[in-house]
Amino acid sequence: MSVVGIGADGWSGLPDAARSELMDAQVLIGGERQLGLLPPKCAGRRVAWPSPLRPAVPVLLAAHAGNRIAVLASGDPMFYGIGRALTEVLGADGLRVLPHPSSVSYACARVGWPLEDTEVITLVGRPAARLAAALHNGRRLLILSADATTPAVVAALLRDHGFGPSPLRVLEQLGGANEAWTDGTADTWAHPPGDPLNVIAVECRRAPGAAHLGAVPGLPDEAYEHDGQLTKRHIRAATLGVLAPAPGELLWDVGGGSGSVAIEWMRAHPSCRAITVERDPVRAERITRNAEHLGVPGLRVITGGAPDSLAELPTPDAVFIGGGLTVPGLLDACWEAMPAGGRLVANTVTLESEALLTEQYRRRGGDLVRLAVAHAVPVGGFTGWRQAMPVTQWSVRKPSVGPTAGFSAQARAEHSGDNR
Numbered sequence: 001m002s003v004v005g006i007g008a009d010g011w012s013g014l015p016d017a018a019r020s021e022l023m024d025a026q027v028l029i030g031g032e033r034q035l036g037l038l039p040p041k042c043a044g045r046r047v048a049w050p051s052p053l054r055p056a057v058p059v060l061l062a063a064h065a066g067n068r069i070a071v072l073a074s075g076d077p078m079f080y081g082i083g084r085a086l087t088e089v090l091g092a093d094g095l096r097v098l099p100h101p102s103s104v105s106y107a108c109a110r111v112g113w114p115l116e117d118t119e120v121i122t123l124v125g126r127p128a129a130r131l132a133a134a135l136h137n138g139r140r141l142l143i144l145s146a147d148a149t150t151p152a153v154v155a156a157l158l159r160d161h162g163f164g165p166s167p168l169r170v171l172e173q174l175g176g177a178n179e180a181w182t183d184g185t186a187d188t189w190a191h192p193p194g195d196p197l198n199v200i201a202v203e204c205r206r207a208p209g210a211a212h213l214g215a216v217p218g219l220p221d222e223a224y225e226h227d228g229q230l231t232k233r234h235i236r237a238a239t240l241g242v243l244a245p246a247p248g249e250l251l252w253d254v255g256g257g258s259g260s261v262a263i264e265w266m267r268a269h270p271s272c273r274a275i276t277v278e279r280d281p282v283r284a285e286r287i288t289r290n291a292e293h294l295g296v297p298g299l300r301v302i303t304g305g306a307p308d309s310l311a312e313l314p315t316p317d318a319v320f321i322g323g324g325l326t327v328p329g330l331l332d333a334c335w336e337a338m339p340a341g342g343r344l345v346a347n348t349v350t351l352e353s354e355a356l357l358t359e360q361y362r363r364r365g366g367d368l369v370r371l372a373v374a375h376a377v378p379v380g381g382f383t384g385w386r387q388a389m390p391v392t393q394w395s396v397r398k399p400s401v402g403p404t405a406g407f408s409a410q411a412r413a414e415h416s417g418d419n420r
Contacts, residue, residue: 001061001069001070001071001090001094001095002021002022002071002097002098003070003077003082003083003086003095003096003097004018004022004070004071004072004077004100005073005074005076005081005097005099005100006018006034006037006072006073006075007100007101007103007174007175008176008179008197009175009176010037010038010176011039013100013175014100015098017098018100021096021098022038022042022044022072023042023043024070025044025068025069025070026044026045026067026069027044027045027047027064027067027068027069027070028042028045028069028070029047029049029060029069029070029072030073032048033197034073034074035048038072044068044070049082053082057082057085057086058089061089061090071086074103075102075104075105076099076100076101076102076105079099079102083095101175104118104120104142104144106171106174106175106199107142107199108142110171110174110181111171111201113142117140118142119134119141120142121134121141121142122143122144123143123144123145124146125146127292127297128154129157129292129293130295130296130297131143131154131157132157132161132292132294132295133266133267135158135161135163135204135213135295136204137205137206137212139204140201140202140204141201141202141203142199142202143199143202145170148193148194148195149193150198150200151168151182151189151191151193151194151198151200152193154186154202155168155186155189158202158204159186159187161210162207162209162211163206163207163210164185164187164207165185165186165205165207166202166203166204167184167185167203167205168183168186168189168200168201169181169183170182170191170198170199170200170201171199171200171201172195172197172198173195173197173198174197174199178195180194182194186202213294215267216237217236217239217241217264218233218234218236218237218264219233219264219294220233221233223294224258224259224290225258225289225293226260226290227258227286229257229258229323230260231260231322232373232388234371234373235347235371236260238371239261239345239393240261240265240268242343242345242393242395243265243318243320243343244318244343245265245268245269245272245318246269246272246317247271247272248269248272248273249272249317249318250273250274250315251265251272251273251274251275251317251318251319251320252276252277252313252318252320252334252337253275253320253322254276254319254320254322254324254330254334255278255321255322255323256276256277256278256283256284256287257287257322257323258286258290259276259278259287259288259290259299260290261322262275262276262287262291262299262320263290263291263294263296266291266296266298267294267295275299275300275301275313275316276301277302277304277305277309278301278302279303279306280303284301284302287299287301288301305324305327306324306333307327307329310333310334310337313337315338316337316338316342317338317342317343318342318343318344318345319334319337319338319344319345320344320347321334321345321347325346325348325353325357326353326356331356331360339398340398340400341398342397343396343398344366344394344395344396344397344398345395346393346394346395347392347393349389349391353392357392357394360394361394364396366395366397367393367394368392368394369392369395370391370393372388372391373387373388374388
């Protein structure tokens with residue numbers, strides 16, 4: 001099977017190798033717009049992708065098995081294109097991919113941005129809220145639009161998140177005869193919808209006084225909507241440091257509260273995933289709002305109690321327990337759900353839960369620490385320290401081999417009875 005990238009310049013922009021593949025194909029599969037770019041001499045049967053596309057891929061390929069098939073893709077098929085889905089079905093050896101310059105390459109060429117220094121975000125089939133996590137002062141973004149309305153949606157989101165002064169350039173029909181662009185800023189954007197085939201270039205500029213949200217855990221508490229059930233900033237940063245999110249990993253956040261730990265886990269890398277379990281429906285809705293506002297709308301929120309709500313969830317790489325430690329069976333259920341090497345972190349401020357964590361530490365090892373934070377406050381005409389409630393934190397990695405693998409030195413000594 002051939003997968004041929006085609007740009008807005010259509011047939012005239014294709015090299016001879018790509019043209020040959022398309023003329024020899026017995027079946028031509030692509031979007032209506034892409035198929036319309038081919039001349040009559042491409043005589044193969046033309047089949048448009050149905051919607052939704054992803055589940056149709058194996059069915060459509062099976063229906064035309066035995067034929068020479070050429071699939072059309074916009075630009076580079078392996079860059080947010082159909083190439084990924086086809087590779088998952090047929091494997092890399094089952095495809096011959098002939099890429100065309102992507103819209104991102106064209107856009108960087110037009111605005112003079114080095115491609116390696118430019119972050120690319122697609123809003124094709126994805127919520128615009130995910131853009132919020134990429135907003136940092138001075139950052140250059142290229143946004144792949146879903147349709148002609150996307151530029152206005154992006155401008156509104158920039159304004160709502162304190163980046164109204166950011167310049168925007170909407171580049172349409174890149175590489176084609178009708179190539180055009182429109183300039184403006186998010187604050188003043190009032191242009192009507194243009195061509196649906198567009199890319200948006202944004203140079204992020206934060207408005208004076210707008211909140212500064214960094215790229216590492218420990219966002220200001222004010223960034224969250226909450227009712228007091230919030231892992232506070234300094235404790236949250238320490239907790240995420242121990243949880244150690246890595247690309248592609250899944251977190252269970254049990255007793256979500258305001259969702260801050262799960263949200264900052266997902267902000268660590270675009271491929272990080274999280275599921276938060278919160279029994280209070282009001283708080284669960286609040287977690288969803290916080291996740292959308294902070295750029296991780298993919299956070300899965302389950303309204304229900306633990307451990308019952310954990311039974312059908314996918315296997316986590318890490319588990320954070322921020323509430324409900326004394327619920328019978330909760331800790332054991334989380335432990336059993338983790339694979340070997342999985343990490344578990346539990347925080348508490350109550351003596352009852354602290355006793356439970358102390359027992360778990362003696363049984364399973366790991367690290368048991370007490371985190372204390374004090375803030376300077378006025379004391380009459382002077383300044384003093386006000387101590388926040390100390391947090392007891394137990395963290396542990398599930399051993400891979402043997403009952404004591406991964407224990408701390410102290411825990412191994414206790415386990416063996418050697419208390420020298």
